[in-house]
Amino acid sequence: MTTTATRPAGAKPRAAIEAKTLRTDRWWLAPVLTVIGLTAWVAYATFRVFMQKLYWVDAYHYLTPFYSPCVSKGCYPAAAEFGRFIPDNPLIPFAALSLPFLLLFRLTCYYYRKAYYRSFWLSPPACAVPDGHAKYSGETRFPLIFQNAHRYAFYAAVLISLINTWDAVLAMHSPSGFGFGLGNVILWINVIMLWAYTASCHSCRHIIGGRLKHFSKHPVRYKLWSWVSVLNTRHMGLAWITLATLALTDFYIMGLAAGWWSDLRFIG
Amino acid sequence: MTVRQFKVWRGDAAGGQLNDYKVEVNEGEVVLDVIHRLQATQEPDLACRWNCKAGKCGSCSMEINGMPRLGCMTRMSTFEEDETISITPLRAFPVIRDLVTDVSFNYQKAQEMPAFAPPADLAPGEYRMQQIDVERSQEFRKCIECFLCQNTCHVVRDHDENKPAFSGPRLFIRAAELDMHPLDARHDRKEIAQQSQGLGYCNITKCCTEVCPEHIKITDNAIIPMKERVVDRRYDPLVVFGRKILRRDQLAATVPAGPTVHAGPVTVTDGQAPVDFGRELTPPQPTDVNASGHVNLNEMLSDRAAAASPFGDDITFPINPNSLNYYHPER
Secondary structure (H helix, E strand, C coil), rough: CCCCCCCCCCCCCEECCCCCCCCCCCCHHHHHHHHHHHHHHHHHHHHHCCCCCCCCCCCCCEEEHHCCCCECCCCCCCCCCCCCCCCCCCCCCCCCCCHHHHHHHHCHHHHHHHHHHHHHCCCCCCCCCCCCCCCCCCCCCCHHHHHHHHHHHHHHHHHHHHHHHHHHHHHEEECCCCCCEEEHHHHHHHHHHHHHHHHHHHHHHHHHHHHHCHHHHHHHHHHHHHHHHHHCCHHHHHHHHHHHHHHHHHHHHHHHCCCCCCEEEECC | CEEEEEEEEEECEEEEEEEEEEEEEEEEEEHHHHHHCCCCHHHCCCCCCCCCCCCCCCEEEEEECCEEEEEHHHHHHHHHCEEEEEEEEECEEEEECEECCCCCCHHHHHHHHCCCCCCCCCCCCCCCHHHHHHHHHHHHHCCCCCCCHHHCCHHHHHHEEEEEECCHHHHHHHHHHHHHHCCCCCCCCCCCCHHHCCCHHHCCHHHHHHCCCCCCHHHHHHHHHHHHHHHHHHHHHHHHHHCCCCCCCHHHCCCCCCCCCCCCCCEECCCCCCCCCCCCCCCCCCCCCCCCCCCCCCCCCCCCCCCCCCCCCCCCCCCCCCCCCCCCCCC
């Protein structure tokens, strides 16, 4: 009779290392900075969105992006380029049509997902640092399976970027007609950065050409895909830059509307 | 030369501990050199896998100061002189001894992955692809299978119970490579990625990309595109509706879903194998040598512009398939 060596049943053990992580670098710094940055921004944006004033500079037609498109019955008539039809209520933001989609776009964004899974949810806080949770099912079930809806938020974000661009065009205004000032420079930088962030989206990269199997049969889409791919490598940077430009643009217009400073005018 | 402090994990499946060592370090050395010096001078039975010492074989994967890295690609000059450097085996896999782990999880997952499916209307030798069509897949071919990404991925590293359902980043780049392959005939790779490989478990925290020694953009170029391709098939109502109307889903079912073994079974009709796999083939003939037994490297004497092929210069491409002991299962 021959005997065969058998392996012990069950999972074989891993190396018994007591320390949860042996990393000696400052791996906690990035998640901490992310928490501080995102919390500060969300706090500022929430405060501004529900403030419902200081969002419009009538002389130069500056409208802050947090109130665009201004569709509430409480909007200044001159600021409401697309009509006023939603009820005026302190709990309903004046831009209630666009803000939920912008929030969704950023919440389901592949970069922000990494940022908040790591920093807020600690899953994992950093590479080779243990997950903060005992169970993990990823994005396989409710509610996180809805992260797959990112491309619809992207479509909405494209429409909203068009509206922001239109706002920037309308803001080339002065009481005497055409005008151009520091506020326009800020608004245009913000719009350009928003377009760069929106175009660098991973879903955009997929839709524009990434989904193809044969690039050689679609030379135009291949070209577009390679441009989006270049932008896409900077998606994280653009995500933070646009948070900054949005807040700064809003803050500058709030200051103008409140009379804290006056706009530096180049024309008009 | 300096003498530096190290903590190296020694033990096996029954247990182990971090031992302290003082080892000499010279200018230009890497962590693997230190391991070798440790073996040569203090611990002759320290177990460690290594092979090429050039970051191309993927053998010397270990965790250095807690980060999954290749021992041969981690320069000692990146550490402070007074720093104690910890070296441990990969944590996500069962340990065999010291720094050697059992990585068979990855081979098991690779075996479950359906192989490249050759197009039915082309014979071997007739495959033609354009460079821009294979560029994306070529990035993933850089993989050296060091399994650092598999080890660092928290889905299995911190949750061993996910191992049956989750294949890991290394296999996701394989899935993306084949799904983007211009000649791959399978249409169900998205379903396989989602259902058998567990693509949905990935929460794109990008640690696989961070540790990849070949700098493959695993998350941006493979996992996210695969997730988007899955969205096309499963979560995009417009696409699902379009497929129903155009009946694309009925066209697609040419290759069976589910994992298959790599080489498909060879059909043998009436006891006659299509190819006699035992036949003796004429081996490639070696190149001409001169009187001293060397290849003529002098361009005045050689009859070709480039160096002679070590496999023989009598091969012309495309190779005649009849001269190979190979059978194309669909021809």
